[in-house]
Amino acid sequence: MMKNLLKTNLIVGTRSYVYPIYVLIGLAYGLMLMAFPERYLPTMVPLFLLFEPGLVGFMFVGTEIFAEKKDGAIGALAVTPIEWKSYILAKTAILSVLSIVGAVLIMAIGTRSLNGLPYVVVGVFLCSVVYTLLGIGISAKYYDLDDYLVPIMAVLVVSLLPFAHYHGYLQSGVWKVLYLVPSYPALYFFKAPFVDVSRDTLVLSAAALLVWSAIAYYIAKIRFYKYAVEGVR
Known part of the structure; x- marks a missing residue:
């Protein structure tokens, strides 16, 4: 069942140009980074990496769900024995x-180097899991972008x-609450190719990202079934 779902999602996402566009955004970010002097890369690359895996995925998964609601795909799957x-x-x-894939393009094109890529891959994967699951859970209630x-x-x-907090802004004690935001632990992985991170x-x-993944999965499972499958408004 899982294999069929992966195959179907890949085909639909490719035919609708959602997945190719996702990869092209990574390519575009890499090309944009080439315009920055090398001294700015330790600041700009982590920012672009955060946009690519997390926030773009958060938006794109919502668009997929909206499309599948409108064409009846989710309704059709509801009458199958799918888990x-x-x-x-x-x-x-x-x-x-x-x-x-997008992160590799950003590193290879934007920095002309793959130094520290293992850190980036781990951080990007975990960050993407969290934000994609949050995107599924939150977007399930809505019907259009x-x-x-x-x-x-x-x-x-x-x-x-x-x-902003990592780079010395928002230094009041109250802003320590930002350590709870999932993008913060991901940022350490994105900075690791440029600075020493223990x-x-x-x-x-x-x-922290694994804990967030578990929380986000729970949110996605509950809200998706409630709003997308059962159709509660």
Whole structure:
């Protein structure tokens, strides 16, 4: 069942140009980074990596779900013996792999180097899992992109605040709450190719993202079944 879902999602996502566009965005980010002097790369590359795996995936998975609602695909699947956790995991797996492809393009083209790529791959994969699952859970309630824009903007703003805190802004004690935002632990992986990040910090960051993945999966499973499958408004 999982294999068929992966295959179907890949075919539909490719035919609708969603997945090719996702990869092209990574290519575009890499090309944009070439315009920056090398001294700015340690700041700009992590920012672009955050946009590619997390926030773009958050938006794209919502668009997929809207399309599948409108063409009746989710309704049709509801009368099959499908396990909805497999549906959710299939979408998350594909977008997470695509996010790695995008990240490799950003690193290879934007920095002309693959130094530190293992850190980036781990961070991108975990970050993508979290934001894709959150995207599935949150977008399940909506039926078009116009309604989904407010959650997108809210997630965008909140996810970028850790970036500002990491670079010395928002230094009041109250902003320590930003450590709870999933983009913060991901940021350590994205900075690792450029600055020294201790192994303990990376291990704790990975653990935090895994906890967030579990939370996001629970949210996705409950809300998707309630709003997308059962059709509660």
